[in-house]
Amino acid sequence: MGSDGGKRAARKSELRARYQGKPGPVLLRREMIAFLPACGLALLWVGPEAMVLIGLTAILVGWMTRPLPVPPEVDEEGCDPATGLLPPSAAISEMAASLQDAQQRNRPTGCLILGLDAPDQVLRRLHPKEFDLLLRRIGERLQAQLRSGDVVTRWDGARFAVMLRPTPRLGLEGMIQLCGRLQEAVSEPYVIAEQTQEITMHIGFHLVGRSAAAPAYRDDAATQAKADARANTEAEAALSRAETAANRAMQSGPGAIRSSRSDKIATKEPGPHPLSASVGEALEAGHIKAFFLPQISTDTGDISGFQAIPRWLHAQRGILTESEILPAIEAAGLGARFSEVMLYATFGALRDIARDGSDFGPASLPFLPGQMSDPKLAERLAWEFDRFEVAPTRLRLIVPQAMVARLDDPVCSHTLHAIKRLGCLIELAGFGSGPVSAETIRQIGPQRLRIHRSLTAEIDHNTEHQRLTAAIVSMAEGLGLETLAEGVPGIAEHAMLCQLGCSAVQGPAIAAPMPISEFLEWAERHRTKLDATPQIGRR
Numbered sequence: 001m002g003s004d005g006g007k008r009a010a011r012k013s014e015l016r017a018r019y020q021g022k023p024g025p026v027l028l029r030r031e032m033i034a035f036l037p038a039c040g041l042a043l044l045w046v047g048p049e050a051m052v053l054i055g056l057t058a059i060l061v062g063w064m065t066r067p068l069p070v071p072p073e074v075d076e077e078g079c080d081p082a083t084g085l086l087p088p089s090a091a092i093s094e095m096a097a098s099l100q101d102a103q104q105r106n107r108p109t110g111c112l113i114l115g116l117d118a119p120d121q122v123l124r125r126l127h128p129k130e131f132d133l134l135l136r137r138i139g140e141r142l143q144a145q146l147r148s149g150d151v152v153t154r155w156d157g158a159r160f161a162v163m164l165r166p167t168p169r170l171g172l173e174g175m176i177q178l179c180g181r182l183q184e185a186v187s188e189p190y191v192i193a194e195q196t197q198e199i200t201m202h203i204g205f206h207l208v209g210r211s212a213a214a215p216a217y218r219d220d221a222a223t224q225a226k227a228d229a230r231a232n233t234e235a236e237a238a239l240s241r242a243e244t245a246a247n248r249a250m251q252s253g254p255g256a257i258r259s260s261r262s263d264k265i266a267t268k269e270p271g272p273h274p275l276s277a278s279v280g281e282a283l284e285a286g287h288i289k290a291f292f293l294p295q296i297s298t299d300t301g302d303i304s305g306f307q308a309i310p311r312w313l314h315a316q317r318g319i320l321t322e323s324e325i326l327p328a329i330e331a332a333g334l335g336a337r338f339s340e341v342m343l344y345a346t347f348g349a350l351r352d353i354a355r356d357g358s359d360f361g362p363a364s365l366p367f368l369p370g371q372m373s374d375p376k377l378a379e380r381l382a383w384e385f386d387r388f389e390v391a392p393t394r395l396r397l398i399v400p401q402a403m404v405a406r407l408d409d410p411v412c413s414h415t416l417h418a419i420k421r422l423g424c425l426i427e428l429a430g431f432g433s434g435p436v437s438a439e440t441i442r443q444i445g446p447q448r449l450r451i452h453r454s455l456t457a458e459i460d461h462n463t464e465h466q467r468l469t470a471a472i473v474s475m476a477e478g479l480g481l482e483t484l485a486e487g488v489p490g491i492a493e494h495a496m497l498c499q500l501g502c503s504a505v506q507g508p509a510i511a512a513p514m515p516i517s518e519f520l521e522w523a524e525r526h527r528t529k530l531d532a533t534p535q536i537g538r539r
Helices: 002-018 030-045 048-064 088-105 119-125 128-145 172-186 221-252 260-264 276-285 322-332 335-355 377-388 401-408 410-422 438-444 463-479 491-500 516-531
Strands: 109-116 151-154 159-164 190-192 195-197 201-208 257-259 288-297 303-314 318-320 363-366 395-399 425-431 448-451 482-485
Touching (some): 088 109, 088 159, 109 119, 109 128, 109 172, 109 221, 119 128, 128 172, 128 190, 172 257, 201 260, 276 288, 288 516, 303 322, 303 335, 303 516, 322 335, 335 516, 401 410, 425 438
Parallel strands (some): 363 395, 395 425
Antiparallel strands (some): 109 201, 303 318
């Protein structure tokens, strides 16, 4: 049913392109002027009979070649009046048919919900009829990118639903590539009412694998009604999950893609936060900045890296730390924008350090929960590396303990592996604060383990902390991994961590987080202090 509707729309567009003239008197067209001298010459040379014959011929030719009126845009019965596509109610029946076909043929299938980013802003620029025309053009582009068996329908508001026919090799990677093709197709400029309109679309998708397909459907009439009802229920659930993923994509920023697989990971809905109302303005005004915390090698004392940490220069509350900033960011739904700010500041710091001719090692940057669910994160990172002329190995992405459970989500796993293929380094945080299995270490493939501050505290005299830290360091050395001790409070703890074989340390014993300008000054003083240290030579 969907492909027939698409063919009818294509046929209508073909007719409209072919017949661009306007109806009018047949003999009053400019092309008919050529017959006037022909009739006169026929009367002069042959006689009235020839003139009448040529005149009748002119009338016949004029009628056969007359301009036809543009076919009126009368929508087919049951189609959406704005887009000419099937209405939202048809999406459930189409998805149910796809699920039945998928089970019978033992093939995976899926559905997508695509939504226009900032539709209110687009509607303010266009008349409602022009906005409907834009939606129609978007629907035509979506149909052009899909196969004949795939179905596109109108969804709620400025959204579209796509139901895919069962395909043998449909998987997560294929769905992400399809989303990219659809976004690329609809992002090409539109000319509506002599105005150029550029749009972006967010996408949420739900993939139904072979094992999750609908159960067997019998052909006998006794069970067909129950089978159809169950198929409709499962179709509603599939489209609902795709819509939920689309809602999360919309909250993540323009052009975001999200999978419904992430919904399996239960996440606590953030409650109200006293700073959530002002955190957005602070981000845009530049009041939330990246400070940088140096990391020191325990072997040489040199700066081996640094970590980007957010600080909010609040007018009333002073300098706020990440423990106050991150809950406000999550409550306000501004994780995507916050990530952009921190990434920009980190890449800018790496570029400034390189231009200064210094080498302070890679920059560490924590993952945010929403970033792991973004399949386009690696693509954006690659663009930033090229933009700032920074090598991917100059960035260490920190995977917190709280995000380890998300690795069961195929989208999160796909994002992590794409980042590793890009060349970025990975750090696994939280050792000592919770259980981490060997399978988790294998799955993440980190280059460095971060020992939690709860172990580094009092490690100078707490023998239990010393034994646990020594075990972590020994395991890391056996796996060929480095170790970093977080939150080292004092010189005594620093000395003990050096004795236990920890690779690097950071915390108050080294320096507090500071802006990039102060960090460069501190690094120069630290280097001068190292150069002034007496060297023990050999005879």
